[in-house]
Amino acid sequence: MSDPYQVPDMNALLEEVRAQTEQVQRIQKSVEKMEVKGYSRGHEVVATLRGDGRFTDISIDPETVRRFPARELGEIVLEAVNNGLTKLGEASRAKFAPVIDAAGAGTPQQ
Numbered sequence: 001m002s003d004p005y006q007v008p009d010m011n012a013l014l015e016e017v018r019a020q021t022e023q024v025q026r027i028q029k030s031v032e033k034m035e036v037k038g039y040s041r042g043h044e045v046v047a048t049l050r051g052d053g054r055f056t057d058i059s060i061d062p063e064t065v066r067r068f069p070a071r072e073l074g075e076i077v078l079e080a081v082n083n084g085l086t087k088l089g090e091a092s093r094a095k096f097a098p099v100i101d102a103a104g105a106g107t108p109q110q
Contacts, residue, residue, distance in 0.1 A: 020103070031051040033051060036048070036050075036088045038087055047077070058077060058081075
């Protein structure tokens with residue numbers, strides 16, 4: 001049984017924090033390099049964005065421009081944009097999950 005009054009090894013704790021910080025920075029860089037595509041319901045619009053949340057392209061099927069009035073076209077573009085943001089959030093959470101799970105494993109449950 002371990003002594004509850006034992007002082008933790010500060011060097012070991014600092015090393016663990018440093019390693020986790022480096023891991024988070026590596027993951028953040030990989031997230032920023034990602035490219036995600038979001039689609040409208042019927043794939044008439046494709047919104048492309050980077051991991052930092054900046055959109056790099058919005059592609060609209062030319063037939064869609066002819067078929068829909070401006071208001072509906074705006075809604076279709078929003079579908080693709082929101083789909084892309086959702087996918088980016090999911091991909092980011094998946095990349096950070098191992099760090100979050102490891103941090104949660106070290107915290108006492110109440």
